[in-house]
Amino acid sequence: MISGPALRSWLAAWAACLRGGDVLVLVAALGVCLASALSLWQGGRPDKAVIKAGGRTFAEVPLSAPAVIDVPGPLGATRIEIQPGRARVAADPGPRQYCVRQGWLNTAGAVAICAPNQVSLALSGRRADYDSLAY
Amino acid sequence: MTPSPTEDTRGWASSCPPPGGGPAQSGERLLRPTADDHRIARHAAAAIVLTVAEAAVPLPLPGVKPGLANIITLVVLARWGWREAVWVALLRVLVGSLLLGQFLAPGFFLSLAGSLLSLVVLGGAAQLPGRWLGPVSHSILAAFAHIAGQLVVARLWLVPHDGVFYLVPVFALAATVFGLANGLIAARLLQEELQCSAPASAGEGQG
Numbered sequence: 234m235i236s237g238p239a240l241r242s243w244l245a246a247w248a249a250c251l252r253g254g255d256v257l258v259l260v261a262a263l264g265v266c267l268a269s270a271l272s273l274w275q276g277g278r279p280d281k282a283v284i285k286a287g288g289r290t291f292a293e294v295p296l297s298a299p300a301v302i303d304v305p306g307p308l309g310a311t312r313i314e315i316q317p318g319r320a321r322v323a324a325d326p327g328p329r330q331y332c333v334r335q336g337w338l339n340t341a342g343a344v345a346i347c348a349p350n351q352v353s354l355a356l357s358g359r360r361a362d363y364d365s366l367a368y
Numbered sequence: 369m370t371p372s373p374t375e376d377t378r379g380w381a382s383s384c385p386p387p388g389g390g391p392a393q394s395g396e397r398l399l400r401p402t403a404d405d406h407r408i409a410r411h412a413a414a415a416i417v418l419t420v421a422e423a424a425v426p427l428p429l430p431g432v433k434p435g436l437a438n439i440i441t442l443v444v445l446a447r448w449g450w451r452e453a454v455w456v457a458l459l460r461v462l463v464g465s466l467l468l469g470q471f472l473a474p475g476f477f478l479s480l481a482g483s484l485l486s487l488v489v490l491g492g493a494a495q496l497p498g499r500w501l502g503p504v505s506h507s508i509l510a511a512f513a514h515i516a517g518q519l520v521v522a523r524l525w526l527v528p529h530d531g532v533f534y535l536v537p538v539f540a541l542a543a544t545v546f547g548l549a550n551g552l553i554a555a556r557l558l559q560e561e562l563q564c565s566a567p568a569s570a571g572e573g574q575g
Binding site: 246247250251252254255258259262263265266269272273275289 | 444504505534
């Protein structure tokens, strides 16, 4: 292991190779990295929830403000909860509760289907992570 | 920075009569390498060695390489000027691809496009005030130009789909890290060549 003072002088020798503008160029380069990552890697972020009941679109809700929506079905009401950036099926009258136990959906293309009550919740975004999903 | 002193006497195409007084009308041309040519060849050879050595290092993502040979390009640029740097860099791309069996393969054109664009950027960067922007700046700018050139060729020809740009952040980070490392090494080599033990005062003395 390198001891403290030796490490410091070693780093100082390298830092002496940097001139004033070099630091600015380095910071700008890191900024380009960060900006490109932020702008190019956000395709999976959803922007709205599509709720269907009985095969027809019941509502399209933006994922910007919290909301609770009750969707009527043959067995009763399926309660869907919306929060900024995510959505879930909070309660469902179906027997097996698969769609409720899926929990929060937070990527574009994710789907929760409550088949007995014929209700589905899907998130859509600018670009989905999946072309299609099969269960 | 310093224009090479014997630029016009470079002997690539100069015809000299044979010294032994042979038949002058045969049209034979004797190529006599100048000191410049020897120096370019030495630097290119060093860069080629680094290219071949680097090809043996396994890397996680294709297309991301340290580009150690660019250290030589940076040193040549600082000491002998842009024209020699162009010679060294392009000879390195050509011979390196021949040695690795990549000549005229897609990787060769990616490498060539990246090198050409980074040489253009280095030509511009060398005009900037050297007091503020040293080899580290040159290296980072050239590294970004390199990935830009590669991405343009990849997008237009190899992968005609915008999906290639998904990797831009990875390439940008690699360009930053390896550009910084190569630039620092080049700066240290230049310091030692100039035998300046006190780098801070050396930088001011030259500015």
